[in-house]
Amino acid sequence: MSGDQHFTTRDGCRIAYRLDGPDNRPVLVLSNSIATNLHMWDRSAPALSRSFRLLRYDTRGHGGSDAPVGAYSMDRLGRDMxxxxxxxxxxxxxxxxxxxxxxIGQWLGIFAPERIDRLILSNTASHLASELPFDDQIRAVLAASDMDGIADGFMRNWFPATMLATPNEIVDAFRNMVLTTPPRGLAGCYAALRDVDLRRAISLIAAPTLVIGGESDTVTRASHSEAIAATIAHAKLVLLSGVHILNVEQADRFNSEVLSFLQPAP
Incomplete structure (x- = not known):
């Protein structure tokens, strides 16, 4: 395991990243959920790094990366990658x-196809602005005296009630990621989500694509996963019983689906 390193984007933003696994293996990039950081993949890394060189990074506005003031765009988040x-x-x-x-994966599949071999889109959507009040969320996070209430909301959206009912070290770790996310970074990424609509453009994605959805996900619902898989030619759809952070809630099944997709039988 290497420690976190940094590079600086062309617009002057320092991005934290880390590489794990054998140098001679294919690279697998892991890209985090909003309000988390690269450590959301800590429980996935041991299984995945046996077969791949893992590149994890903190999305702009999160973790050890800079959090510039103002609205971010999906174009900028994609170009960071x-x-x-x-x-x-x-x-x-x-x-x-x-x-x-x-x-971000959808953006890369559309606008940087020459950089992507296989694409896995988990618990995501192509457009959310018509369903979620991002401007209200931006105002709330910038006005909040602390992140406790915002963290509570994320936990309810991310994990099943059974995991929230009693003390749980996984939930505590994710809650701490939210609490340590800079408000302006969260607001900047909310703006990127507010302003993006990839519903038609993803029909251009040619990379082999696996779409993973949670049957009980209330934010990026199973119907969002189904719509993505129906729009990208030859995409494979897998729906797992679970909510939003499926790489944790359904870790073994999630890793199995990822590895079998990335290493197809000859």
Whole structure:
């Protein structure tokens, strides 16, 4: 395991990243949900790094990355990823993004197809602005005296009630990620989600694509996953029993689906 490192994007934003796993294996990028950081994949890394060189990074506005003031765009979040690949001299990679990371994956599949081998879009959507009040959420996070109430809301959206009913170290770790996310970083990414609509453009994605959805996800619902899989040619759809953070809630099944998709039988 290497420690976190940084590179600087062309617009001057420092992005934290880390590489794990054998140097001689194909690269698999892991892209985090909003209000988390690269440690949301800590429980996935041991299984996935046996077969892949894992590249994890903190999305702009999160974790150890800078959080510039103002609205971000999905175009900028996507280019952060392309510039990171450039900085590491990685021509092509597999990409797994969950939630916000799944939006970034869709952007890459559309606008940087030459950089993506296989694409996995987990618990995500192509458009949410008509369903979620992002402007209200931006005002609320920038006005909040602390992140406790916002963290409570994320936990209810991310995990089943059974995991929230009693003390749970996984939930505590994710709650702490929300509490340590800079409000302006969360607001900036809310703006990117508010302003993006990829519903038609994802029909251009040519990379082999796996779409994973949670049957009980209340934010990026199973119907969103179904719509993505129906629009991308030859996409495979897998719905798991669970809510939003399926890489944790259904860790073994999630890792199994990911690995079997990335390593198809010859």
């Amino acid at each position: 392309v510039e990171l690949l450039d900085a590491l001299a990685i021509d092509r990679a597999n990409f797994l993004g969950l939630s916000l990371g799944g939006f």
